[in-house]
Amino acid sequence: MSLIEGLLQTSSTVTLLGAVLFLLVLYLRASGSSSEEQGKEPPGPRPLPLLGNMLQLDLKRPYLTLCELSKKYGSIFTVHFGPKKVVVLAGYKTVKQALVNQAEDFGDRDITPVFYDFNQGHGILFANGDSWKEMRRFALTNLRDFGMGNKGSEDKILEEIPYLIEVFEKHDGQAFDTTQPVIYAVSNIISAIVYGSRFEYTDPLFTGMADRANKSIRLLGTASIQMYNMFPWLGPWIKNLTSLKEIVVDMKMEVGKLVRGLKETLNPQMCRGFVDSFLVRKQTLEESGNMDSLYHDNNLVISVTNLFGAGTDTTGTTLRWGLLLMAKYTHIQDRVQDEINRVIGSRQPLVKDRKNLPYTDAVIHEIQRLANIAPMAIPHTTSRDVTFQGYFIKKGTSVIPLLTSVLQDDSEWESPQTFNPAHFLDEQGGFVRKDAFMAFSAGRRVCLGEGLARMELFLFFTSLLQHFSFSPPPGVTEDDLDLTPSVGFTLNPSPHQLCAVSRI
Template sequence: LAVMENLFLQLNSTTILLGTVGILLLLYVFLTNFDHKRKEPPGPRPLPLFGNLLHLNLKSFHMTLYEIKRKKHTPILILNIGRRRQSQCTNYKNIDYTCLRPAWELGRIKIVTIFSLGNGIVFGNGESWKEMRRFALTNLRDFGMGKKAAEDKIIEEIQYLFEVFDRHQGQPFNTGQSMNYAVSNIICSIVYGSRFEYSDEEFRLMVDRVNYNIRLAGSPSAKLFDMYPWLFQWTSNRKRLTRNVTENRNQIKRLIGRLQETLNVHMCRGFVDSFLAHKQKLEDLKITDSHYNMENLVSTVSNLFAAGTNTSGTTLRWGLLLMAKYPHIQDQVQEELSRVVGNRQVRAKDRMNLPFADAVIHETQRFANVLPVTIAHKTSTDVTFQGYFIKKGTTVFPLMTSVLWDESEWETPRTFNPAHFLDKDGKFFKRDALMPFGAGRRACPGESLARMGIKEDDLDLTPAVGLTLAPSPHELCAVSREENKVN
């Protein structure tokens, strides 16, 4: 015993510290996250402090999750990221089930609160979210979402888009900015009651900032901030993102203020007018503690623009790029349009008679995989799912990449193939595994507008211009088909 005591005294404090840490690490590896009674979903073993960070490629987050899923052969994964446990649903039946089940509630994640401060229709929670979503769905329908009124706005905007394309006179150009302006203007006409000129500096700043913010939010440094907010709150991307969000919210407040000055509660021009009229009505009744406040209005408008502009604009860009890459598919779409529609304006009602074009649009949404990991949910209670136990408070991410590349659902998942949506007779049929707008109570409130916009923009652009790949992979040439016939 005396020998052991002397040996211990000879050890310096650093050695003792390292030995203690080593023992704690061994205890952590063998004892944590190990429950004999309750079976948790499979996943890579986390490390102390880092969790599963070292298993992830932050530049391609969804691909990392997809590869882990393939190796584990499981419909649901569990990861430890930062201080949070996260579960990833990886097939469409599981995603559809979890999104429809009341126990799975939206998780308040640090990175998203930068966008909305916990208000609005995307990142809000509780009674405020329920009331805002109900009001948004009702009023967006009233102002034409999914109806002929919205269709007319889309057709009008397409003509302005054609003018932009014509100005390039067949030379290569980046379609991103003009497509985003067009999509955003359709939203503006419903939300504010009027569109903006593409040259309007205020409008350009607003749209460009929204799309830049989406890119910043997907950057590795933003993901690190999401995982370890106490450590990465001073990163440049996080600060830039916060500044841009603040500037956009201030800009939205200024636009709302202008509408408020000329508000006529008996003749609402758009969604904002309707919200302000309802707010004023409640205030006249001396109801001052309602959810109809300026913060909720600004957040809701911001949500509509951020979600609608980026996703729809990106999908449309993918559509143009794929038509350029596969000219034989573009020619088939053109032949069907010429045969069914002729020279008149394409309308939403024509979709029933355009099965191949409809299949191309749906396959574009699948193949593009614009939103590979959808918005987070959080379990409000302990849940047993597929035989696995998931703790209360676990953040749940539906992994859409796994659904859209699922070999059991799609014949050629990694290939652009419109036949995925055509039966043996060449008629269009819907595939349940395609869920571009989410599912359940958190599904996109602008789904009908987005569907109409994507279809009409794609169908209108195809007969008007023939697209070919320019030397740069991010640029296209828009050439009139009539000019091609002459040449």
């Protein structure tokens, strides 16, 4: 090596070391001054420079680590995901105080790098400010118009149920994976509301969208994506990020194709679904000369992608947990079926039947509570400097409402770790609502489709239990059925098969 090459190499090393030292000084100054100047910050484990508390976190299941930390540091504490400071809220009372009582303070969305990459501040789930307010308002208004959470939704679900039952019947009592048929059935409900029509389960465009949405949820929960959110410069070396980018590109292309098809047949006097309404609003604003409106193609495509993904995964995942739990706890399944037989008989269950099926309703709620499919919710951020329970939280701080700590709060639930429908029943066997049931989160960012999801879960679950008894595959006992969730942005059951034995 020549003298010049050696000097260049030495110079690069010195530069790198200097940069690292500079970052360390900035970090130490920032972490040491704020509490003195602005007030006491929430306690937490001491972070390492740059790495934060990363070495203490289970990156595949961070909610478990955070629950353990809450036992030591209390219901509000600070943890560092790499260099990023995050405040964690644990327990029903603390989460409710933040999300409901101080909704404005904690109501903004923390948009992590991976979600910014794919949404760019557009759409409904990962947006803030005027764009988010307008898109959410428009979505709520129009989704209700097209049946979300009302009689229109019920009709769409009742139309879909026979198709799902037919798929289950084809297996003739043999073991099969429930994932795809359940996901396709649930996807078709949001598709009918968004696009104006359902799809056949054999339609490659539809199955491709549903399968990709399902796969993206799994990838978003992997440790490597958590690492990317902490250290975005690692992006080029993260294989799962590359896979996610490919999926998102394909999904946007598919949505774009469907939107173009609807645009070609658009009738402003007869909107078929959410997309039509958006296109009509966009066209009206453009004709009036408003070219800077929020009704543009990016907001349309990303809003539709948000609605399709969220409307498919959460309900489909919960329903799959429900069938697995019925196969594991057959005495509860028997009691649900007895109630359905007594109250409904062989006719199709309807939404109005819910009030007469208190045990079934309690079982569905307990499935949601124990499944705990969104244990950390989607992170929030403070919209201004906040003093909360005596602690100072700076504007723009990431906040995690630890929903798993709410759904398993031992001061709210008699046996939080077990599957116990009695959590939602009074002494006379009547259904009891619980404030600590925050399966849909709460406050300004409460799930947009809560009403639709509740209706889908009730109608799909009761219809399937009316037609089938669910059991483990041959050679597998009820005790062998594993309730450990698989890794993902939401918690899905681990891969499994069930037998659906016809009762009719």
